[in-house]
Structure formats: C-alpha cells, structure tokens
Amino acid sequence: MKRPTSSRKASASPPRGRPKRSAELIEARRSQICAAAIERFSRDGYHTTTMQSIADDAGMSVGLIYSYFRDKEDLLIYAMNDVLDAYVREVPIAIASKTNPLDQFIAAVHGFGRVVDERRPAWLIGYRESHMLSPEARREILQKDVATTKLIEDRIRACIKAELFHPIDTQMLTYQSLLLVHGWALAAWRLPRMTCRRYIDRGLSILLKPVLVDGNYPQIDWNEQ
Amino acid sequence: MKRPTSSRKASASPPRGRPKRSAELIEARRSQICAAAIERFSRDGYHTTTMQSIADDAGMSVGLIYSYFRDKEDLLIYAMNDVLDAYVREVPIAIASKTNPLDQFIAAVHGFGRVVDERRPAWLIGYRESHMLSPEARREILQKDVATTKLIEDRIRACIKAELFHPIDTQMLTYQSLLLVHGWALAAWRLPRMTCRRYIDRGLSILLKPVLVDGNYPQIDWNEQ
Amino acid sequence: MKRPTSSRKASASPPRGRPKRSAELIEARRSQICAAAIERFSRDGYHTTTMQSIADDAGMSVGLIYSYFRDKEDLLIYAMNDVLDAYVREVPIAIASKTNPLDQFIAAVHGFGRVVDERRPAWLIGYRESHMLSPEARREILQKDVATTKLIEDRIRACIKAELFHPIDTQMLTYQSLLLVHGWALAAWRLPRMTCRRYIDRGLSILLKPVLVDGNYPQIDWNEQ
Amino acid sequence: MKRPTSSRKASASPPRGRPKRSAELIEARRSQICAAAIERFSRDGYHTTTMQSIADDAGMSVGLIYSYFRDKEDLLIYAMNDVLDAYVREVPIAIASKTNPLDQFIAAVHGFGRVVDERRPAWLIGYRESHMLSPEARREILQKDVATTKLIEDRIRACIKAELFHPIDTQMLTYQSLLLVHGWALAAWRLPRMTCRRYIDRGLSILLKPVLVDGNYPQIDWNEQ
DNA sequence: GATGAATGAGCCTTCATTCAT
DNA sequence: TATGAATGAAGGCTCATTCAT
Numbered sequence: 001m002k003r004p005t006s007s008r009k010a011s012a013s014p015p016r017g018r019p020k021r022s023a024e025l026i027e028a029r030r031s032q033i034c035a036a037a038i039e040r041f042s043r044d045g046y047h048t049t050t051m052q053s054i055a056d057d058a059g060m061s062v063g064l065i066y067s068y069f070r071d072k073e074d075l076l077i078y079a080m081n082d083v084l085d086a087y088v089r090e091v092p093i094a095i096a097s098k099t100n101p102l103d104q105f106i107a108a109v110h111g112f113g114r115v116v117d118e119r120r121p122a123w124l125i126g127y128r129e130s131h132m133l134s135p136e137a138r139r140e141i142l143q144k145d146v147a148t149t150k151l152i153e154d155r156i157r158a159c160i161k162a163e164l165f166h167p168i169d170t171q172m173l174t175y176q177s178l179l180l181v182h183g184w185a186l187a188a189w190r191l192p193r194m195t196c197r198r199y200i201d202r203g204l205s206i207l208l209k210p211v212l213v214d215g216n217y218p219q220i221d222w223n224e225q
Numbered sequence: 226m227k228r229p230t231s232s233r234k235a236s237a238s239p240p241r242g243r244p245k246r247s248a249e250l251i252e253a254r255r256s257q258i259c260a261a262a263i264e265r266f267s268r269d270g271y272h273t274t275t276m277q278s279i280a281d282d283a284g285m286s287v288g289l290i291y292s293y294f295r296d297k298e299d300l301l302i303y304a305m306n307d308v309l310d311a312y313v314r315e316v317p318i319a320i321a322s323k324t325n326p327l328d329q330f331i332a333a334v335h336g337f338g339r340v341v342d343e344r345r346p347a348w349l350i351g352y353r354e355s356h357m358l359s360p361e362a363r364r365e366i367l368q369k370d371v372a373t374t375k376l377i378e379d380r381i382r383a384c385i386k387a388e389l390f391h392p393i394d395t396q397m398l399t400y401q402s403l404l405l406v407h408g409w410a411l412a413a414w415r416l417p418r419m420t421c422r423r424y425i426d427r428g429l430s431i432l433l434k435p436v437l438v439d440g441n442y443p444q445i446d447w448n449e450q
Numbered sequence: 451m452k453r454p455t456s457s458r459k460a461s462a463s464p465p466r467g468r469p470k471r472s473a474e475l476i477e478a479r480r481s482q483i484c485a486a487a488i489e490r491f492s493r494d495g496y497h498t499t500t501m502q503s504i505a506d507d508a509g510m511s512v513g514l515i516y517s518y519f520r521d522k523e524d525l526l527i528y529a530m531n532d533v534l535d536a537y538v539r540e541v542p543i544a545i546a547s548k549t550n551p552l553d554q555f556i557a558a559v560h561g562f563g564r565v566v567d568e569r570r571p572a573w574l575i576g577y578r579e580s581h582m583l584s585p586e587a588r589r590e591i592l593q594k595d596v597a598t599t600k601l602i603e604d605r606i607r608a609c610i611k612a613e614l615f616h617p618i619d620t621q622m623l624t625y626q627s628l629l630l631v632h633g634w635a636l637a638a639w640r641l642p643r644m645t646c647r648r649y650i651d652r653g654l655s656i657l658l659k660p661v662l663v664d665g666n667y668p669q670i671d672w673n674e675q
Numbered sequence: 676m677k678r679p680t681s682s683r684k685a686s687a688s689p690p691r692g693r694p695k696r697s698a699e700l701i702e703a704r705r706s707q708i709c710a711a712a713i714e715r716f717s718r719d720g721y722h723t724t725t726m727q728s729i730a731d732d733a734g735m736s737v738g739l740i741y742s743y744f745r746d747k748e749d750l751l752i753y754a755m756n757d758v759l760d761a762y763v764r765e766v767p768i769a770i771a772s773k774t775n776p777l778d779q780f781i782a783a784v785h786g787f788g789r790v791v792d793e794r795r796p797a798w799l800i801g802y803r804e805s806h807m808l809s810p811e812a813r814r815e816i817l818q819k820d821v822a823t824t825k826l827i828e829d830r831i832r833a834c835i836k837a838e839l840f841h842p843i844d845t846q847m848l849t850y851q852s853l854l855l856v857h858g859w860a861l862a863a864w865r866l867p868r869m870t871c872r873r874y875i876d877r878g879l880s881i882l883l884k885p886v887l888v889d890g891n892y893p894q895i896d897w898n899e900q
Numbered sequence: 901g902a903t904g905a906a907t908g909a910g911c912c913t914t915c916a917t918t919c920a921t
Numbered sequence: 922t923a924t925g926a927a928t929g930a931a932g933g934c935t936c937a938t939t940c941a942t
Binding site: 275277287288297 | 935936937938939940
C-alpha cells in the first residue's frame with residue numbers, strides 16, 4: 001500500500017497556454033499521440049516500438065495514451081487508417097476537379113500519389129504490419145483498401161465506356177496503376193532527383209501508351225495547381 | 226505445463242552410410258533451420274515467431290539452433306539472403322541462355338520473377354522486416370540488392386547501345402521492371418487466374434511498347450523452358 | 451476513449467433550504483461514498499474495485515473522494531466499521547429491551563444476526579479483506595470485534611451467575627454463538643426457505659439445550675418486534 | 676536487439692544433487708511452487724502477492740513458474756484444490772475406519788477438521804479468494820465443495836435410517852457440522868489452549884445432544900489414532 | 901553434439917493518487 | 922468545493938538466450 005515518490009526524465013513540458021477542453025483537447029491529444037506512433041512505428045517497426053517511446057515522443061506519460069486508445073494495436077489501426085482515410089477524403093476531390101474521364105483517371109492516380117507521398121511513414125506501416133492485425137481489424141482495413149481500389153477501377157471503366165481506352169484488362173491496369181503509386185512510397189529513394197508528380201506522370205504515360213485510343217497521353221498543365 | 230515434450234522429432238534420421246561430416250552436416254542443419262525460420266517468419270512475422278516454434282518445426286531443440294546461428298537476427302539475415310542469393314545464382318543463368326540483348330533483358334526479368342515466385346515467403350520477409358535489421362546487416366543486404374538491380378540495368382543499357390531501345394530513362398525502366406516483379410509477390414492474389422509468366426509478360430509488353438525501336442514485343446517461346 | 455464522461459450525476463440535487471453545512475454535508479458525502487464502496491467491495495472484492503468505479507456509483511468525481519477519505523484503504527476501514535459500529539449501536543439496544551439474563555442473551559444473538567443480515571455486503575468485506583489491512587488498522591478493527599464479543603460473553607456469564615445456565619465453558623459457547631451468526635452471512639444461500647430469525651432461533655435452541663438448567667428454550671414471542 | 680548483462684539477488688541456489696528428471700522433477704517443482712504460493716496467498720492475499728515473491732520463495736525465477744502453471748489464477752486454483760483434494764482423499768479413509776454410522780459421521784467431521792487444521796493457510800485462501808475466480812474455475816471448485824458436503828450429509832442420513840438420530844433437518848445439521856469445522860480454521864485463535872480434536876468433539880457433542888436417539892454422545896477413544 | 905530446463909530483462913497495461921483549473 | 926486529465930510505479934507475462942548434463 002505504498003506509493004514511493006516518483007522520478008523520471010522531466011521531458012520539457014509542452015507550453016500550456018490554457019488546456020483546451022473536451023472535444024478540442026481530445027482531438028489534439030489523439031493526433032499528438034498518433035503522430036508520435038506513426039513516426040515510431042514507421043521508423044522502428046511496430047513490435048520494436050514501446051509505448052513508453054511513443055509517450056516520450058508525444059510529450060506525455062504512458063498512462064495517458066490509454067485514455068485515448070484502447071491498446072497498442074488500436075494505435076496501429078489508427079495509424080493505418082490515417083492513410084486510408086486520406087484516400088477516401090482526397091481522391092474524390094481530385095477526381096471532381098476534372099470532367100473528362102481520362103483526366104479524372106489521371107487525377108485520381110495523382111491523388112493517390114500525393115496522399116502516399118505526404119504520408120509515406122504511415123503508408124509503410126500499413127504495408128509492413130497489416131499482417132499482424134487481429135482478423136477483425138485486418139478485415140476492416142482491407143475493406144477500405146478495396147473501396148479505395150474501386151475509385152481507380154471505376155475511372156478506367158468510364159474511360160473504356162467513353163472509348164478513350166481500348167477495351168483492356170481493367171483489373172490489370174488498376175493493379176499496375178496502384179503498384180506505380182506504391183512503388184513511389186516503397187523505393188522512391190532509388191530514383192534521385194525525382195518528384196512524385198513527375199514519377200507518376202512518366203509511369204502513367206508508359207502504362208497508358210498502349211491503352212489510349214488516340215495514342216496521346218494528355219499534356220498535364222503542371223501550373224494548374 | 227505449456228510445453229509438452231514434443232514429438233515431431235521422429236523425422237527420418239539421415240542415411241548414415243558415413244556420418245555426414247562437418248561442412249555437409251552443418252549445411253544440412255542450417256538449411257533445415259532456415260527453412261523452418263522462413264516458413265514461420267513469413268507466416269507469423271519476425272517478432273511473433275519464437276525460437277521455440279522454429280526449433281519445433283525444424284525438429285530439434287532450441288539450444289541447437291544456437292550452434293548454427295548466432296541469434297535470432299542472424300537467422301533473419303540468413304532467411305533474407307535466401308532470395309538475394311537466388312537472384313545472384315539464377316538470373317545470370319537466365320541471361321546466359323540468350324544472346325540477343327532484348328531477349329536477355331526479358332529473360333532477366335522473368336528470372337527475377339521466377340525466383341520471387343518460388344520463394345515468395347522469404348521474399349516477403351525481406352520486404353517486411355528489413356527495417357528491423359541492425360545497420361550493418363541492413364547495409365549488407367542492401368548491397369546485394371543493388372548488385373542485383375544492376376543485372377537488369379546493364380541489360381537495358383545494352384539494349385539501348387544495340388539500338389533496340391530508344392535512349393530512354395534507364396533508371397526508371399529498371400525500377401519499373403523490378404516493381405513489376407515485386408508486384409507479383411506483393412499482391413498476386415488480387416489477380417485471379419494469372420501465372421507469374423503471363424503476368425510478367427503482359428507487364429513487360431506494356432512497359433516496353435513505347436521503348437522498343439521497332440515497336441514489337443517478341444513472341445516468347447513458352448516451350449523453351 | 452475508455453471512460454466516456456459519465457452521466458449518473460443528475461442525482462436529484464439536495465434540497466437547499468439552507469446549504470447543508472460542514473458536518474452535515476460532510477457526513478452525507480461520506481456515507482454516499484461509503485455506500486458505493488461497500489457495494490463494490492463486496493461485489494467485486496477490494497482489489498478489483500477501482501476508485502473510479504466507486505466515484506461513478508457515488509455520482510461524483512474521483513478527486514472528490516480524496517477530500518473525504520485519505521486513500522483507498524481508509525475507505526476499506528470505513529466500510530468495515532460500518533458493521534462493527536452497528537453492533538455497538540444496536541446490540542445494546544436489543545439487550546436493553548429485556549430484563550431476564552437469558553432473554554438478554556438470546557436478544558443479543560438475534561441482534562447480531564439482524565445487523566449481519568442487514569449488512570451482509572459490508573460484513574463479507576470485513577471477512578474477506580481484513581487481512582489486507584495495515585497492522586494498525588487491523589488492530590483497531592480487531593479491538594472493536596473483541597469488545598463486541600464481550601457483549602455476548604457477559605450475557606452468558608450473567609446467565610451462569612443467575613443459575614439459568616450450567617457453569618459451562620463460556621468461551622466456547624460465546625464462540626459458537628458468534629459462529630452461528632457468521633454462518634448465516636457466509637452460507638445462508640445453502641439453506642433455502644430460511645429466515646435469519648428462524649435460523650438463529652433453531653441454532654440457539656440446539657446450542658442451549660445441554661446448557662440450560664431447566665432444559666427449556668424459551669418460546670420466543672415473534673410479535674415482540 | 677540488445678541483451679544487457681543481468682543482475683539480481685543471488686538467492687542461495689537450492690542444493691542440486693543431480694536434477695531429477697521429468698515426471699519426478701515436474702511434480703517436485705509443482706509442489707515447490709504451490710507451497711510457496713499457498714504460503715504467500717494466505718499471508719498476504721492473492722492480489723497483494725506478486726509472482727516474483729512466489730518465485731523468490733520457491734527459489735526459482737518467475738519465468739519458470741510459467742512452465743508449470745498457466746498463470747497466476749491457475750496457481751490460485753491449484754492452491755485451493757490442495758484442500759479440496761485432501762478432503763476427497765482423507766475423509767473417506769476416516770469414514771472407512773468405522774463401521775457404525777454414528778462413528779462414521781463423527782469420524783468424517785473429525786476428518787474434515789484434521790484436513791482443515793493441517794492446511795489452514797490453503798483453506799483460508801479458498802475462503803477469501805474464491806469469489807474472484809473466473810466463472811468456470813469457480814464452478815469447478817464449487818462442485819468439489821458440494822461433493823464434499825455430501826460425504827457428511829450421507830452419514831447423517833445413514834444415522835437417521837439406522838434410527839440413531841431423530842429424523843431431524845439433515846441440511847441444517849450438515850451445515851452446522853461444516854460450520855463447526857470452518858469455525859476452527861477461521862477463528863481458532865480466539866480459543867486458547869484448544870486442540871482441533873477437542874474443539875470438534877465438544878462442538879459435536881453439543882450439536883448432537885438433541886439429535887441422538889439414545890442421548891449419549893459416544894466416548895471417543897482418543898488413543899486409537 | 902544435442903537437449904530443454906532455467907533465467908530474467910523488458911514490455912504492455914492498470915489504477916491509485918495528485919493538482920491545475 | 923468539485924473536476925477529471927495527467928502521472929508513473931508496479932505487476933503479470935513472454936521469450937531470447939544460456940549452460941549443466
């Protein structure tokens with residue numbers, strides 16, 4: 001029944017203007033923790049990362065993490081959803097900015113690329129650690145992934161219907177497009193002096209050459225955005 | 226009472242014409258262990274796998290593993306090299322079976338594909354767990370990887386020099402070719418009714434269309450092997 | 451997100467004719483908390499019960515509990531005293547309602563029984579968790595227990611002095627009487643269709659048969675109370 | 676991936692003549708651990724006891740305990756069964772040593788008493804901690820307890836059938852007999868200069884007086900055993 | 901060589917307690 | 922006075938690794 005006087009690294013406490021309350025504070029904490037988790041998970045791997053290290057990075061005590069996340073796996077799931085949710089949020093916007101099916105397809109792939117590029121750490125986590133999720137969590141993640149894939153697939157079908165594409169193997173082209181994006185996250189470091197935009201544009205132009213009915217990959221106006 | 230004394234141990238004792246000596250026996254043991262490790266690591270992940278489970282699968286005691294491998298990480302390195310070494314062994318053979326640079330390039334990619342296809346488990350380990358390695362080990366692995374990449378790159382340069390390819394971005398084509406192969410291992414399950422051969426052939430024909438000087442992807446003689 | 455901000459707090463605010471002051475309010479709070487603690491401790495056990503759960507049940511914040519009790523152990527002591535104090539309060543009253551030593555003895559045992567019956571939860575806590583107390587606290591509790599026992603013992607001596615009882619082993623009879631009462635609290639569930647009154651009456655009539663000088667256990671007037 | 680050099684209290688290693696093997700060793704270890712657990716659980720309570728303290732007492736490392744018991748609760752169950760199993764083992768023997776139903780009943784109660792007396796610590800654990808067992812474990816324990824109770828109940832019925840007892844409330848007498856025994860373990864310290872034998876003998880003679888047909892509690896020959 | 905019992909550091913998680921508001 | 926977010930010590934359990942036989 002004792003409670004010895006404590007001691008531990010007095011991690012520079014974050015400036016506390018005045019603790020924001022409830023919803024606001026909660027969301028702030030959650031992202032604070034999630035960011036630290038993503039950083040660690042992607043750098044050191046899920047298993048190697050300790051809750052303590054995440055807490056340290058997030059500038060709080062271990063205990064507090066558990067008021068915001070059920071357990072370590074919950075944190076992993078959240079980290080993974082970070083990317084998946086971004087897909088769902090941003091790709092449709094990218095698509096909506098165009099009217100022509102082909103432009104939409106291209107915009108969609110670029111949208112994916114941008115999301116992956118901006119969240120490479122989180123994306124890598126999903127790639128490497130998804131196999132160790134509990135079955136339910138895995139299923140949930142997978143579902144989002146499939147829904148995401150559909151965004152691309154639908155654009156391709158639209159292109160075929162509009163006779164902009166030859167009636168090719170939709171699945172294969174979908175897959176290769178996604179692979180192109182993944183490739184950026186996975187080993188972009190092998191390609192010095194390359195931006196995500198250019199990488200994907202080049203990749204797409206190669207992929208689409210034999211697919212396009214009129215044979216011309218549209219000249220993207222890079223200033224547009 | 227968790228660990229009942231096991232029994233798998235009845236694995237047919239090796240023929241004893243002459244007690245397999247040193248190098249021979251050692252190598253036998255090592256692959257025996259390594260096979261078990263690869264199986265486990267790829268199925269359950271590196272961290273989730275216990276040395277005990279590997280020992281069980283390999284039909285020996287935990288202790289013995291430590292006579293053949295320094296520690297668990299050593300086992301991981303070994304497992305990863307399994308693929309890398311296969312590259313180094315088999316790709317050159319595939320290349321040597323052709324004389325024309327274009328055929329050599331194509332054979333090289335197929336060679337990679339075959340290695341990956343036949344060792345998907347080990348390949349996935351490298352993919353997922355390499356970040357876990359100690360810096361030195363990581364560097365060593367990386368080196369082999371780069372050397373391997375060079376095999377492809379050199380063929381592409383040869384094609385360009387022989388004016389079979391337009392003078393395109395060598396790096397990018399190399400990367401896309403490798404990505405094609407990786408794609409097979411990573412998510413082949415998304416493509417039902419697809420073989421590695423066909424997958425890569427299709428992929429290459431798409432990739433090469435805009436690159437080939439005469440525009441024709443050679444008709445592969447599938448009987449050749 | 452484990453602990454959603456609770457809501458039980460809507461407990462009818464106390465009438466405010468005059469803001470319940472100090473002693474009054476304090477005592478109200480204390481019993482409010484203590485009741486919740488007893489409920490929890492007896493249902494889930496001392497260690498399994500969290501301060502949070504007590505606070506929830508009492509309709510207040512954790513912090514506030516610490517304004518009324520030093521710590522968790524203090525709460526336990528308080529809970530245990532709930533029964534002991536009831537003994538001290540109610541048994542003498544029961545005794546005082548009789549004049550004859552024998553009737554007093556019987557009334558005393560019934561008094562104990564009633565207290566135990568009405569506070570079985572608190573009684574069980576004392577039974578199960580007293581070994582958990584710090585030495586000082588334990589001593590204090592023990593003292594009350596002994597004082598309590600004396601109430602019974604003294605009646606027995608009085609009966610002997612009045613030659614209503616044979617000069618038997620006072621200690622043993624005291625003990626067996628208390629054991630009878632404890633037995634009710636401990637395992638009354640084993641005896642279907644039994645009330646505390648009847649249980650103790652029967653028990654006493656058995657216990658007293660060989661002790662009574664005139665051999666007759668008095669016919670209790672059940673209407674008396 | 677580090678493994679720092681260790682350090683910890685070099686608890687005097689137990690003399691190791693030559694480690695006994697398998698079944699023998701296993702049983703030795705189990706009782707070694709179980710004894711330590713009983714000691715600790717009964718002294719400090721289940722929750723307060725740490726696995727480390729048990730390991731220390733048993734003269735081994737924490738880890739080893741887990742090769743012999745699933746978890747802490749498993750250890751608790753085992754500790755509890757220590758008494759229950761002794762009942763099942765020893766009471767029938769005590770009964771079998773007599774032929775007359777009345778003597779059998781008395782022998783049975785004394786048998787219980789002896790078991791409880793010899794294993795008071797373990798018995799107390801069962802009394803105090805059973806409520807915190809998982810439902811299944813609790814059910815299993817309860818079952819043994821009921822079976823045990825039946826041993827007494829059956830003797831009483833036999834006495835009634837043999838017209839040695841008046842046709843009294845079997846349940847109540849059973850319960851009171853058990854309570855007598857429990858009383859010994861629970862608060863024997865209140866009765867100075869008392870042995871278990873005498874305590875139970877006296878208690879039984881009181882309990883049986885109004886029950887016996889011929890009114891005489893048999894004079895036990897205490898030398899017999 | 902081969903075994904597997906034994907070790908113990910370290911990690912996830914809980915929860916009593918504090919304290920700024 | 923009241924709140925509940927924040928803290929961090931401590932405990933259960935796992936598993937890589939060693940070493941006596």
